[in-house]
Amino acid sequence: MSDGEKIDSQDFFWPFWPVVPIYPYARRRTICKEVIKDTIWTFEQIQGIFYVVVPIRMTVVKLEAGGLLIYAPVAPTKECIRLVNELVGEHGEVKYIILPTISGLEHKVFVGPFARCFPSALVFVTPNQWSFPVNLPLSWLGLPAKRTQVMPEDSSQTPFGNEFDYRMLGSIALGLGRFAEAVFFHRRSHTLLVTDCLVSIPEDPPAIAQLDPYPLLYHAKDQASDVITDNQINRRKGWQRITLFALYFQPSVLKIPKFSQLLHDAQKSPDRSIKNYFGFYPFQWDNDWQRSFDALRGNGRLLVAPILQSLILNRAPKETIKWADQVTSWDFQWIIPCHFDAPIKATPQQFRQAFSFLEKYPITSAGLFNSNSYPLPQEDFKLLNSIDITLNKIGIVPPAQEKI
Missing domain, CATH: 3.60.15.10 (Ribonuclease Z/Hydroxyacylglutathione hydrolase-like)
Structure with a gap:
């Protein structure tokens, strides 16, 4: 050095x-x-x-x-x-x-x-x-x-x-x-x-995330055995998946394989270093995962993060x-x-x-009723809703209130 x-x-x-x-x-x-x-x-x-x-x-x-x-x-x-x-x-x-x-x-x-x-x-x-x-x-x-x-x-x-x-x-x-x-x-x-x-949500990874692209490339993999080329397409792919995971924890387009499968797949990884988590890659994305990202991003519109919507x-x-x-x-x-x-x-x-998800009858910026003003896929909220129900059931958080 x-x-x-x-x-x-x-x-x-x-x-x-x-x-x-x-x-x-x-x-x-x-x-x-x-x-x-x-x-x-x-x-x-x-x-x-x-x-x-x-x-x-x-x-x-x-x-x-x-x-x-x-x-x-x-x-x-x-x-x-x-x-x-x-x-x-x-x-x-x-x-x-x-x-x-x-x-x-x-x-x-x-x-x-x-x-x-x-x-x-x-x-x-x-x-x-x-x-x-x-x-x-x-x-x-x-x-x-x-x-x-x-x-x-x-x-x-x-x-x-x-x-x-x-x-x-x-x-x-x-x-x-x-x-x-x-x-x-x-x-x-x-x-x-x-x-x-x-x-x-930006479509491409921000500059600060590209100073060290390894996390982007790690999440661009489809399976543990993949060797990912560092290019802008893969950086973007990794960033968009990171965004889904960060804001939903587990959207509907993401499956988590069983531990036995993860262990088996890790043996096939070309990189079993600590940096690569010894080959473990606990993500299995559906082929159409990008539809969830596109719905979440909404062409860069303002939105309240799903975690805040569901839990806070x-x-x-x-x-x-x-x-x-x-x-x-x-x-x-x-x-x-x-x-x-x-x-x-x-x-x-x-x-x-952006806060119309809290209303029964949301109003558009033009002052008109819009029944689909916040079209995030409800299936992507499945895990967050489950966390919400569990936390409330065991008394850790108070129940959600009705929309106004």
């Missing part, structure tokens, strides 16, 4: 990966992209389990008076902090760091370490933070006690309230914990920042719709989520329509 490679390795090193031990573990690359010139930048990394890798994104906004606001920090590797400091040198110091969720451990775990890199920044967190299995004080979770504040309900009471509005969804009771999310509206750029409540937001349809109506009152033109595609060109009406 050359000296240059050693330096690069340290640039990507994330020492606290055992706290949330998910791929890519200790090595996290970062891509910075300017979204709106001299105003908004996104910083992307990847995360996943069993090579099911999806982007995780933080957004940096330049304040009108100078300085930066950080929404949903990612892992503060040397590379990431160097890229942020390039913006600091040009636009001013990091003034505010926002933790916009209470349940997303993959977002919460980075806030404390990130804040320590910018010791003059104030940290604002969504109310009703909690931890499991023991509910600990924020300072015990690594957030700087003297610089951390809970976001007031009225955004005008914050030091950045002259530039941002926010609305908080939640907190929705989930038995073991709660779900909540704060979406931020940056008035000057007409941009909405969201965490997990909405996504838009259906616990509070009335509160969620009320919140969505409040957000729709803002005149945003762009949406930047923390996962999958960004930025998304979208209208408030398109935002609102």
